[in-house]
Amino acid sequence: MTNDRRVIVHPDKPALASSVAARFLTKVVDLLDERPVVHIVLTGGSIANAVLEQVAQSSARDTIDWQRIHLWWGDERWVPLGDAERNEGQAHAALIDAIDIPEANVHAMPASDGGLTLDEAAEAYARELALHAPEGADTPVFDITFLGVGPDGHIASLFPHRSGIQVTDATVIPVRNSPKPPPERLSLTRPVLNASDRIWLVLAGADKASALGLALAGASRDEVPVAGIKGRRRTVFFVDREAAAEVPERLISPDY
Numbered sequence: 001m002t003n004d005r006r007v008i009v010h011p012d013k014p015a016l017a018s019s020v021a022a023r024f025l026t027k028v029v030d031l032l033d034e035r036p037v038v039h040i041v042l043t044g045g046s047i048a049n050a051v052l053e054q055v056a057q058s059s060a061r062d063t064i065d066w067q068r069i070h071l072w073w074g075d076e077r078w079v080p081l082g083d084a085e086r087n088e089g090q091a092h093a094a095l096i097d098a099i100d101i102p103e104a105n106v107h108a109m110p111a112s113d114g115g116l117t118l119d120e121a122a123e124a125y126a127r128e129l130a131l132h133a134p135e136g137a138d139t140p141v142f143d144i145t146f147l148g149v150g151p152d153g154h155i156a157s158l159f160p161h162r163s164g165i166q167v168t169d170a171t172v173i174p175v176r177n178s179p180k181p182p183p184e185r186l187s188l189t190r191p192v193l194n195a196s197d198r199i200w201l202v203l204a205g206a207d208k209a210s211a212l213g214l215a216l217a218g219a220s221r222d223e224v225p226v227a228g229i230k231g232r233r234r235t236v237f238f239v240d241r242e243a244a245a246e247v248p249e250r251l252i253s254p255d256y
């Protein structure tokens, strides 16, 4: 199989969420057979949380040795701990509270009330990543990185026509004046995301169709940040029919 980007279309959001959850569980079991520890990057967004809820509800979830899983985040909104906007809090409610995973394996990004400035928080998360990195690297090798995609084509907190998408000399950046609230955020950078073995982008709804169509048609990453995303081994767009409306037929993978 080549490392071309693939698009897998599902009839609707519920089918998308349960299919991605099932693939995730199967892939994690396989990965745990191959290595001692598996690193996963989570994302915010409604469909991503629906996937995590489906993982939590699956009986297969108990076949995973969660002690050997590490969870990271691709981005976080700069709000206090416990704020409903926090991506980490949403993931806790959807999945993490339901699984037996050590707290030390859940690498949430800092919150705005944790005593750090936004810049210090970015540096602190970069240090946390480095602590779990193999020798000579700045971050762990992410086995699966989930990404949502905004209607404007943003991924993590890397937005169109902003400097963040071009950053290559940092692993984590502070984001200010985000076009989507809240205005302050933290984000992994594009090279870090692209160093993931597998990137699984999950998109649902008609408002995502244009961004996806443009990204696959060769738009620039400055215009449509998701266009600049490609994992080392696999890059798969898991989408519903509405989000796939502008995807050329020849790019759609037949294997749903």
Ligand SMILES: O=C1O[C@H](COP(=O)(O)O)[C@@H](O)[C@H](O)[C@H]1O
Residues within 6 Å of the ligand: 043, 044, 045, 046, 047, 048, 075, 076, 077, 087, 147, 148, 149, 150, 151, 155, 156, 157, 180
């Ligand atoms: O703000 C964010 O938005 C994107 C996309 O969210 P969606 O609800 O439009 O799917 C998300 O991927 C990112 O993590 C989050 O912080």
